[in-house]
Amino acid sequence: MKEKVYVLDASGIFGGFISSKHKNITSSTVISEIKDLKSQLALQSALDHDNIIIKEPDSGALNQVQGAIENSGDILRLSEVDKTVVALAVSLTKTYSPTVVTDDYSIQNILKILEIPYRSVLTEGIREIYGWIKICRGCRKKYPSNYQWEDCEICGAAVYRKRIKK
Ligand SMILES: [Zn+2]
Structure with a gap:
């Protein structure tokens, strides 16, 4: 069985979701979106303690996500950063069992299409805040x-x- 990991988008980090049980992974583009001081401090501390790992998606995964968006026929408003987070989760499926932590409806929608599990920050995630x-x-x-x-x-x-x- 593959190890379970969480992939955090900016809403996951703003919401204070950092799992103590499983690895938390995010991309450098998400990190660069974090502007408020409180989240930056929490993030820095998590990085210092290796509670968050930074990884980047591979280009194959980015293409796959782009293809899924184009084929969905849905109007998905995904920023470049959003696509990176989704593609990171796709990349990680090779070695891990990733769950994306996001409150963003458009991201959740494309994850559904790609059959990648997700959870929102504020509902199920409440015990780990x-x-x-x-x-x-x-x-x-x-x-x-x-x-x-x-x-x-x-x-x-x-x-x-x-x-x-x-
Ligand atoms: Zn004292």
């Missing part, structure tokens, strides 16, 4: 994730970020 807090290494005081200093305001020890289940 995480939040962040900061904790002082010295006195263990907890701070909100947007606490902007690197030192604890009580004892001056370093503060680190920790992922928590919401």
Whole structure:
């Protein structure tokens, strides 16, 4: 049996979906779409801990996705980034059993045609949504994730970020 992995589009990352059980994979084009600071920080931390892996689709998969879009007869509004995410999932089927995490209806539609499983971020994914807090290494005081200093305001020890289940 092939190993299960999640392929994240931007809505997956914005929604805070990072699975702890399975590999999370995304493409560099998705990463470049992430502009808000909160998502960037979560993403950077996930990259630092190897919780997200960056891979690119092969050109055969891109052609296959393009063909499926053209044959669908449907008006699918897929951006280049969307196509990359779908093609990445197609590429990964060779070695993994990928599930795409997306709230984008057009992406879900083309995945249905290509018979690639998907899930939305906010419904089924709810159990795997995480939040962040900061904790002082010295006195263990907890701070909100947007606490902007690197030192604890009580004892001056370093503060680190920790992922928590919401
Ligand atoms: Zn402290």
